[in-house]
Amino acid sequence: MSNSDIKKTNFKELMDELGQLESTIESRELDDLDQLMDEVSRAEKIIDELRSRLEAAEKKIEDSKSDDE
Amino acid sequence: MNQQEIYTVSQFVETLNQVIEYSLPFVRIEGEVTGYKVSRNKWVSFRLRDKNNTVSCFMGVWQLHTPIEDGMNVVVAGNPRLNGKYGLFSVNVQSVKPVGEGALDRAYQLLKQKLESEGLFAPERKQSIPHYPQTIGVISSSGAAGLGDFWQQVSQRWPIAQMQFEDVTVQGDNAPGEIIEALRRLNANDEIDVIAIVRGGGAKESLFAFNDETLVRDIYASNHPVVIGVGHEQDETLAQLVADVGAITPTNAAELIVPSAEVLCRELSSTGRYLASINQSLIRDISTKVMTIRRTIVSKLRTSKDELSGRSDSLAASVLQQISRLDSALALQQAMLSSTSPKKQLERGFAIVSSDEGQVSRAKDLKSKQSVTLRFDDDSRQATVQ
Numbered sequence: 001m002s003n004s005d006i007k008k009t010n011f012k013e014l015m016d017e018l019g020q021l022e023s024t025i026e027s028r029e030l031d032d033l034d035q036l037m038d039e040v041s042r043a044e045k046i047i048d049e050l051r052s053r054l055e056a057a058e059k060k061i062e063d064s065k066s067d068d069e
Numbered sequence: 070m071n072q073q074e075i076y077t078v079s080q081f082v083e084t085l086n087q088v089i090e091y092s093l094p095f096v097r098i099e100g101e102v103t104g105y106k107v108s109r110n111k112w113v114s115f116r117l118r119d120k121n122n123t124v125s126c127f128m129g130v131w132q133l134h135t136p137i138e139d140g141m142n143v144v145v146a147g148n149p150r151l152n153g154k155y156g157l158f159s160v161n162v163q164s165v166k167p168v169g170e171g172a173l174d175r176a177y178q179l180l181k182q183k184l185e186s187e188g189l190f191a192p193e194r195k196q197s198i199p200h201y202p203q204t205i206g207v208i209s210s211s212g213a214a215g216l217g218d219f220w221q222q223v224s225q226r227w228p229i230a231q232m233q234f235e236d237v238t239v240q241g242d243n244a245p246g247e248i249i250e251a252l253r254r255l256n257a258n259d260e261i262d263v264i265a266i267v268r269g270g271g272a273k274e275s276l277f278a279f280n281d282e283t284l285v286r287d288i289y290a291s292n293h294p295v296v297i298g299v300g301h302e303q304d305e306t307l308a309q310l311v312a313d314v315g316a317i318t319p320t321n322a323a324e325l326i327v328p329s330a331e332v333l334c335r336e337l338s339s340t341g342r343y344l345a346s347i348n349q350s351l352i353r354d355i356s357t358k359v360m361t362i363r364r365t366i367v368s369k370l371r372t373s374k375d376e377l378s379g380r381s382d383s384l385a386a387s388v389l390q391q392i393s394r395l396d397s398a399l400a401l402q403q404a405m406l407s408s409t410s411p412k413k414q415l416e417r418g419f420a421i422v423s424s425d426e427g428q429v430s431r432a433k434d435l436k437s438k439q440s441v442t443l444r445f446d447d448d449s450r451q452a453t454v455q
Binding site for chain 2: 011015018019021022025026028030033036040043047050051054057058061064065
């Protein structure tokens with residue numbers, strides 16, 4: 001999956017990919033540092049995207065609570 | 070010769086010069102220099118004298134390869150002539166050579182001071198010798214003592230070296246010129262890495278060729294670095310001072326020009342082992358650091374994932390809670406709405422009266438015999454007002 005696809009993928013699929021990356025990074029052979037760095041970079045991007053989405057959703061919930069009150 | 074014949078002055082001078090040229094075309098004369106003078110930086114004149122006589126000498130500055138001064142004993146070589154214009158008998162000097170230890174030393178010192186003041190011996194202008202020379206230009210005499218030592222040392226220490234040999238005279242009057250020519254030939258060859266001029270030791274006079282001013286200047290101007298290995302340890306020549314490396318002997322020259330392949334191999338082997346050990350240690354260090362970094366990354370990933378998962382769950386709970394709250398509010402509003410519904414009133418027995426003009430809410434709006442519609446909860450009926 002390319003970086004541009006991150007925004008199109010749903011939350012659950014990204015969480016699943018993050019879990020897979022965690023396992024891959026943990027077991028990656030150290031002689032392939034370039035691959036390892038690519039995986040770490042990909043994981044960071046997914047985390048940033050998920051955090052951004054959660055923040056947006058949390059804000060919406062807060063806003064709707066305020067409207068109700 | 071006819072003793073009765075009368076010569077003109079010119080005929081006499083010409084005849085005398087012919088006689089001199091026939092009987093003494095070239096002479097070497099030893100004597101003490103007096104009245105030494107340089108005119109217009111072009112012409113040198115002095116007189117040679119002994120206890121009883123004096124001879125005038127003339128030469129060009131370019132022919133004087135050794136500095137001289139009054140009081141110095143020299144041997145001049147040249148052509149004796151009677152100069153008709155001035156009526157002066159003189160020697161047209163081609164070369165001057167100091168003789169005797171004192172004169173040689175003095176000539177040496179004079180030239181050394183001159184060249185030193187021009188900066189020819191300055192360490193900063195010396196060229197460095199390549200670490201691993203491939204082609205060495207060697208200037209020496211095939212019969213020179215010391216050449217064998219030089220060959221042997223180079224061959225033993227650095228067998229891959231190629232040598233281009235220039236066989237020249239290394240002592241005597243012709244030596245400077247031959248060495249200069251050889252030096253120029255080697256300088257024209259771009260494949261030469263370094264030039265060695267070597268010969269064994271000898272008497273001070275025999276090494277004097279290596280104090281020739283033109284040779285010293287050519288060594289100074291050489292494109293390739295020049296190493297001089299002339300004489301014994303105690304012999305110092307100007308060629309040695311001006312050379313890029315002045316070795317004390319031919320053997321020493323070889324040692325300074327080429328590395329020892331044997332020593333180099335030992336050093337390389339030792340360096341190789343050292344580098345291998347450093348390398349292994351380095352790889353271990355890097356591996357350890359990478360593993361530590363990876364553990365840190367995985368730990369941070371896990372923390373971030375847990376945080377995201379927690380926030381996601383919390384968000385889902387909030388959404389459910391919000392939905393539940395909205396459900397309750399909706400139910401309450403539905404209840405309030407149904408309690409005020411007209412249908413509820415009809416169920417309780419009330420009826421809605423309407424005429425052709427619309428719903429009737431007051432009795433006075435009805436006329437006698439007017440037809441109205443009564444709407445009950447279950448159905449409607451027509452009625453007439455009495």
